[in-house]
Amino acid sequence: MISFYSKSLDLLPHQAQQLLNDSEKRSFDLGFDWLKLLAEVALDADDHLRIYLVKENGDNAQLILPLKHKTGAQDLFALTTFYTSLYSPAVAQTHSIPIMVTCFSAIRHEIPAWHSLRLQPLSRDADQYAQIKTALDQAGWLTFEFFCFGNWYLPISTTNYDAIFANFSSRVKSTLKRKYKLFLTNANGSLTIVTGNDNLEQFIQDYVRVYASSWKKPEPYPAFIPALIRLCAQRGWLRLGLAYIDGEIAAAQIWIVCYGRAAIYKLAYDARFEHYSVGTLLTDHLMRYVIEVDQVKEVDYLIGDDPYKRDWMTHRRERWGLIAYNPRTIAGLLGALKQFAVDFAKKLRSGLKRNSAQ
Secondary structure (H helix, E strand, C coil), X not given: CEEEECCCHHHCCHHXXXXXXXXXXXXXXXXXXXXXXXXXXXXXXXXXXXEEEEEECCCEEEEEEEEEEECCCCEEEECCXXXXXXXXXXXXXXCCHHHHHHHHHHHHCCCCCCCEEEEEEEECCCHHHHXXXXXXXXXXXXXXXXXXXXXXXXXXXXXXXHHHHCCCCHHHHHHHHHHHHHHHHHXXXXXXXXXXXXXHHHHHHXXXXXXXXXXXXXXXXXXXXXXXXXXXXXXXXXXXXXXXXCCEEXXXXXXXXXXXXXXXXXXXXXXXXXXXXXXXXXXXXXXXXXXXXXXXXXXXXXXXXXXXXXXCCCEEEEEEEEEEECCCCHHHXXXXXXXXXXXXXXXXXXXXXXXXXC
């Protein structure tokens, strides 16, 4: 049986919510708490939830597909924003193609018909990626792949941070050696890591203040990051690193630690203090903490191929997306034809470049 929920994630049956919590073990942004937070404070006014639930034998939840759509539009999207580093349907079985085919087929045959379905960012290395694509194809969608972003990470096999630090670049080592003394003595600097609720609202204000003084664009949803910090503190995930110079906030980093993984979520520093390399000092301080105290098995820099991430990470993987068009609608067919033309042109240009390079 397939049901959908369009008002609130809280309407999902308890077992379905638990299925989302099981997915959370893979990444913090796959769980019920994250999706609820996203839906409450990080969507536009014309965004609407459409959560699909596939059940067997009464209340036995097998699959949850969290989606959204715009008012008056017949295109479905993953329940994600640019705040999301990973997306995935929540499934109860390892081999879930038949369940996903059931869901995707039902969506394709809904009336009024949906023109397209876009799922991103997905882990291309995971078995589920191929299963989703296969299920979409078998359900009759016309499916195309596209690259989203690179994801740098560091596998951890020891609780000895110094052993890991020894493998970092000479540039990072030199910077830390020179700047630590300057920061601690000349600048009267201090570093702290916030993990709980004590004085949390003051620390949130410090984060907001330094973010506003940084080079970064203003948050489009100002309530989201403070709400995320509160959620992480409540769940025991929060590692909020703060650097102060003469008592003034100079840099801040939000790390999320759960299920043996440390995700580096947000970074900001006040440009006035750039010469102290406060961002590098804070990263080093947090890295030591999550490895030696939290004893994580992986540190993940999440979204993007920014050059500085290679100073700390050793491995790279990719996040991809799937765009599926419904051949039952004219808009779906036209979308598929356009996507086919775009992909063909890319392959043609790539082939011409390879031939010219030979």
